[in-house]
Amino acid sequence: MPLRVYNTLSRQKEDFQTVESGKVSMYLCGPTVYKPAHIGHMVGPVIFDTIKRYLTYSGYNVTWVVNITDVDDKLINRANEKGITVEALAKEMTQDYFDNLKTMAVDGIDHFPYATQHIKEMQEIIATLIEKGFAYPLDGDVYFNCTRDEDYGKLSGRSLEQMLAGTRAETHGGKRHPADFALWKGSKPGEPAWESPWGPGRPGWHIECSAMAKKILGDSIDIHGGGLDLMFPHHENELAQSESCTGKPFARYWMHNGLMQASGTPGKVGGGHDKQGDRPADLAAAKEAQEANKLAGSKGAASVKELFSRHDPETIRFFLLATHYRSPIDFSDERISETGKALEGFYRLFETYERVAGNSFYSLKVATKRSESAVLHGEPAAYFHELNELRRRYLESMDDDFNTGGAVGVLFDLRKTLNAFISDHKLDSASAEKGQVPSLTAGMTLLKELALMLGVFREAKQKAASTDDGTLDGLMQLVIQIRADARKNKNFAVADLIRNKLNELKITLEDRTDQTLWRKG
RNA sequence: GGCUCCGUGGCCAAGUGGCUAAGGCAACGGAUUGCAAAUCCGUCAUCGUCGGUUCGACUCCGACCGGAGCCUCCA
Numbered sequence: 317m318p319l320r321v322y323n324t325l326s327r328q329k330e331d332f333q334t335v336e337s338g339k340v341s342m343y344l345c346g347p348t349v350y351k352p353a354h355i356g357h358m359v360g361p362v363i364f365d366t367i368k369r370y371l372t373y374s375g376y377n378v379t380w381v382v383n384i385t386d387v388d389d390k391l392i393n394r395a396n397e398k399g400i401t402v403e404a405l406a407k408e409m410t411q412d413y414f415d416n417l418k419t420m421a422v423d424g425i426d427h428f429p430y431a432t433q434h435i436k437e438m439q440e441i442i443a444t445l446i447e448k449g450f451a452y453p454l455d456g457d458v459y460f461n462c463t464r465d466e467d468y469g470k471l472s473g474r475s476l477e478q479m480l481a482g483t484r485a486e487t488h489g490g491k492r493h494p495a496d497f498a499l500w501k502g503s504k505p506g507e508p509a510w511e512s513p514w515g516p517g518r519p520g521w522h523i524e525c526s527a528m529a530k531k532i533l534g535d536s537i538d539i540h541g542g543g544l545d546l547m548f549p550h551h552e553n554e555l556a557q558s559e560s561c562t563g564k565p566f567a568r569y570w571m572h573n574g575l576m577q578a579s580g581t582p583g584k585v586g587g588g589h590d591k592q593g594d595r596p597a598d599l600a601a602a603k604e605a606q607e608a609n610k611l612a613g614s615k616g617a618a619s620v621k622e623l624f625s626r627h628d629p630e631t632i633r634f635f636l637l638a639t640h641y642r643s644p645i646d647f648s649d650e651r652i653s654e655t656g657k658a659l660e661g662f663y664r665l666f667e668t669y670e671r672v673a674g675n676s677f678y679s680l681k682v683a684t685k686r687s688e689s690a691v692l693h694g695e696p697a698a699y700f701h702e703l704n705e706l707r708r709r710y711l712e713s714m715d716d717d718f719n720t721g722g723a724v725g726v727l728f729d730l731r732k733t734l735n736a737f738i739s740d741h742k743l744d745s746a747s748a749e750k751g752q753v754p755s756l757t758a759g760m761t762l763l764k765e766l767a768l769m770l771g772v773f774r775e776a777k778q779k780a781a782s783t784d785d786g787t788l789d790g791l792m793q794l795v796i797q798i799r800a801d802a803r804k805n806k807n808f809a810v811a812d813l814i815r816n817k818l819n820e821l822k823i824t825l826e827d828r829t830d831q832t833l834w835r836k837g
Numbered sequence: 838g839g840c841u842c843c844g845u846g847g848c849c850a851a852g853u854g855g856c857u858a859a860g861g862c863a864a865c866g867g868a869u870u871g872c873a874a875a876u877c878c879g880u881c882a883u884c885g886u887c888g889g890u891u892c893g894a895c896u897c898c899g900a901c902c903g904g905a906g907c908c909u910c911c912a
Contacts, residue, residue, distance in 0.1 A: 361912090479840095520910085575911090657862065735876060833874090
């Protein structure tokens with residue numbers, strides 16, 4: 317079954333066909349680096365990182381570009397507020413962005429072009445557009461001429477007439493059409509400025525992406541991604557200016573990810589038959605609360621770094637991928653904690669595997685290409701048949717517009733299969749059927765192969781080693797020994813007291829037939 | 838007002854024109870355990886409402902109700 321991708325341009329899933337066979341060029345609109353990233357900024361990178369992993373696994377050679385917008389009104393304003401230069405602010409926030417990507421295990425980005433380093437390329441595009449009649453200078457600015465662009469609006473499904481009807485904002489004096497947007501903005505004194513044929517100024521918002529995508533990936537790219545909020549006007553305008561400039565299709569597939577939303581917004585509770593919301597006062601309050609809860613642009617949205625202090629980044633990544641990328645994600649601490657609980661089961665399985673097989677799940681060697689991933693054979697046949705079936709289902713989900721939610725479901729099924737296998741053959745006990753361990757390893761290897769495409773379970777968790785030099789474990793072994801003696805003497809009151817007190821300290825004991833294990837949490 | 842999109846079990850969330858509507862969290866029953874924990878086995882939905890198309894719809898179309906986003910340089 318071929319890979320299918322939902323294309324915003326056609327509003328449907330299409331068979332995936334690249335411009336150049338075997339290669340994929342991918343451009344994702346990156347951040348304007350004016351404030352610390354919040355969780356919403358990580359959605360795109362995590363999703364497209366996963367997409368790249370899957371495409372690479374599927375045999376494509378992928379080049380992925382994410383731009384850094386380091387000149388913009390927001391930057392100028394913020395820098396002024398903080399009393400620092402635009403460059404200093406941009407540098408600081410870019411580093412913040414990079415740190416967050418690393419923590420989120422997003423490592424597939426090949427190029428990070430900076431807007432300020434591509435002014436020349438932008439000016440070239442603007443000059444070409446003027447030459448072709450798609451743009452006109454006006455008092456030091458340059459505007460794109462929307463009316464000249466026959467299919468303007470094709471991405472977001474708007475027509476110029478509609479936009480005219482909806483606009484009541486005053487338009488810049490000489491603009492020929494209210495929808496015309498700035499390619500070049502003449503600068504006011506004190507603002508960052510570059511020389512240009514139209515006077516000193518800085519680039520408009522959309523032109524940077526056109527310029528950098530063209531320079532690094534060529535006139536026609538395969539995948540252009542970004543948040544749904546960028547579809548209009550950003551992507552629409554980017555598309556318009558790029559195609560008007562080159563006369564070629566700009567991007568084959570436009571992919572838009574859903575936006576992060578804070579949960580607890582009024583109206584969500586009550587199931588729709590709640591009459592309380594009908595009173596105007598409540599409606600107003602609800603609206604206000606929604607604004608406050610809205611993540612995008614909200615000053616109150618927690619930074620990613622702050623979030624990392626409360627949740628494991630792997631959990632956050634898994635959480636983001638458990639929902640389809642085109643759906644809005646309902647974000648809350650509770651949701652993430654729930655995901656954390658779900659992941660516990662995997663970590664338990666990895667520990668069990670290490671006890672059973674004597675080597676770490678994380679050190680298993682796996683196929684990194686679909687073509688290298690062989691169909692599994694072995695005994696028991698039913699078990700191997702199931703493994704192959706799960707693998708098939710997983711790839712089928714991913715082939716269907718990168719349905720990571722479905723793929724995640726398969727991972728849980730695989731976990732269950734492996735746990736059942738361990739249970740059936742008593743592998744985690746003194747009476748283990750040792751001959752079955754290689755079969756377990758085959759299943760664990762499959763689990764790792766599939767998980768790696770999502771960018772999870774890549775390496776073992778750091779065991780808070782910084783604050784513990786082994787003293788705690790030594791102490792725990794002592795306590796466990798004392799408790800074991802008590803149990804042997806049927807002094808369960810003492811044994812239970814120890815266990816309960818440890819529970820209060822967030823330490824859990826597991827009595828197995830041959831030993832007692834402990835863990836935090 | 839215009840343009841997109843969504844409404845699946847207590848909560849979250851995949852999916853499909855007809856064969857058992859994934860999975861997670863929670864809950865419940867059983868196995869196991871001194872009791873727990875972990876694990877295993879099992880139970881728990883007719884898919885917002887009303888119409889229509891169809892041999893057949895949760896899946897397609899329409900209306901309605903409810904929700905979200907964009908139309909204001911937010912990923």
